[in-house]
Amino acid sequence: MTEKKGYAGNGFVHVKNPHLALMDEDILYHLDLGTKTHNLPAMFGDIKFVCVGGSPNRMKAFAQFMHKELGFEGDGKDVKDICAGTDRYSMYKVGPVLSVSHGMGIPSISIMLHELIKLLHHAKCRGVTIIRIGTSGGLGIEPGSVVITDTALDSFFKPQFEQVILDNVVVRSTELDKDLAEELLNCSKEIHDFPTMIGHTMCTYDFYEGQGRLDGALCSFSSEKKLEYLKRAYNAGVRNIEMESTVFAAMCGLCGLKAAVVCVTLLNRLEGDQITVPHEVLLEYQRRPQQLISIFIKKRLGLYNQNKLLDNAFFFSN
């Protein structure tokens, strides 16, 4: 069974669940938010950009970076974790930007996305763009390159995500918004410090065996088999490998959210498995997608003027 994409005609976020309308209260358990305990439209109604990524520290750093980039007063160091009541995910709001962590892998991001999408729906948000800013393993490209995903592929190089629902397998499309990917690539032309490209991203259920690594606790294949698989992936158009893009693309597509995946590559998987770059270099790599997204957001808000910020602080309130 294949499910059809959502239609985002009116710009609202679609929740495709008839049971929700019958519920008196919706508790977003893993976010420690709820429709009766929080005024979600007042708290989140102005959100236009949602950025998600695996690590809570990265998403806090991104919020602090956006605080500075959008010209808010102060250093943003005291930005509050809205989900501090739970240690599952972290969430920060900076004007129209929401920065949320999702943990590692498909099950973790999927739980976060169910609750985040309902949150945007309850808050009556319109015209939201959602971007995953992550890390990945590169295929045949220079480490530190940034890949903007056009289509997320599964481990068989298919553009689909298989969701098990009860005892059925439902196949969902993993295509992302092509215009958004092009817009992001255009923004990357403002940055000259690292290469950025559009390519397919392979999404796996595991970092080790699932990504053809020889250095896990378990490995049953040869170095030749690994390279043969990774080269086939490269020939299928895959330029990087990570662990969330298929379910992210599928869920956002069905709920009418314009979505993009922008990941930096930490290594070239055709040359090795272990991530050997020093910690400071890793931190600098992780900032690359953030730099790109900051330009994109500022351009969308009309605040980007040849690298000079307009005096925009008074536009926003936290």
Ligand SMILES: O=P(O)(O)O[C@@H]1C[C@H](O)[C@@H](CO)O1
């Ligand atoms: O957003 P992050 O950097 O967590 O994405 C990738 C995919 C996995 O979650 C993780 C593996 O190291 O990094």
Ligand SMILES: O=c1cc[nH]c(=O)[nH]1
């Ligand atoms: O190789 C890598 C690096 C980061 N994240 C992944 O999923 N794989």
